[in-house]
Amino acid sequence: MKLLLITTFLLLSNLAHSAALLSGSKSLGVKLSGASIDGEYYSIAGISFNYFAIDNLSVGGSYEYWFSGSPTVYKATAESTYYVPASKTFRPYFGILYSHYFIEDDHDIETLGYRVGVAYMQEPLYFSGGIKQEYYLSDSSIFSDEDMTVEFMVGLEF
Numbered sequence: 647m648k649l650l651l652i653t654t655f656l657l658l659s660n661l662a663h664s665a666a667l668l669s670g671s672k673s674l675g676v677k678l679s680g681a682s683i684d685g686e687y688y689s690i691a692g693i694s695f696n697y698f699a700i701d702n703l704s705v706g707g708s709y710e711y712w713f714s715g716s717p718t719v720y721k722a723t724a725e726s727t728y729y730v731p732a733s734k735t736f737r738p739y740f741g742i743l744y745s746h747y748f749i750e751d752d753h754d755i756e757t758l759g760y761r762v763g764v765a766y767m768q769e770p771l772y773f774s775g776g777i778k779q780e781y782y783l784s785d786s787s788i789f790s791d792e793d794m795t796v797e798f799m800v801g802l803e804f
Contacts, residue, residue: 667729667737671698677710686715702729702737717750729765737765745780756783761797774799 677692689712696706705726712719727741740762747755763776778795 667698667702667704667731669698669700672696673704673706675708677708681712683715688712688715688719692721696725696727702731703727704729717752719750720748722746722748725761727761735767737767739763739765739774739776743778743780753784757781758783763797765799772799 673694673696675694675696677690677694679690681688681690690710691713692708692710694706694708696704698704703726707725708721708723710719710721710723712721723743723745725741725743727739729737729739732738741760743759743761745757745759747757749755757780759778759780761776761778763774765772765774775796775798778797780795
């Protein structure tokens with residue numbers, strides 16, 4: 647397996663998703679995680695911004711910096727996520743994403759992907775967990791299409 651995700655989107659990941667998830671809400675987040683690719687361990691730090699275009703539907707993007715491994719990787723992602731209003735406390739979610747990996751001294755990589763999971767709302771906090779998988783549009787890839795990534799998020803309403 648090319649990718650072993652050590653910690654993904656832990657504490658402070660996607661901070662500030664609105665617990666109300668109402669149209670017009672905005673969020674600004676910080677992402678912290680790590681990954682291991684072919685024996686190289688990466689620390690990952692990033693920032694994200696989301697806007698709730700309509701109730702329960704966010705659109706936005708993120709930018710990540712993968713460091714402490716070689717080569718250095720930068721990742722830009724455009725994403726959209728829908729939170730099913732199943733109850734006031736628990737909300738299943740699903741989304742789609744497009745990512746572009748900028749790899750130092752190598753070819754760029756483009757991916758399409760999806761995410762599914764469950765969010766727990768306890769105003770003003772937001773917790774969620776789920777899986778994410780990306781499929782490569784480019785000839786070269788740094789991960790396998792079969793690798794699913796586990797993601798955890800903690801948010802704060804503002």
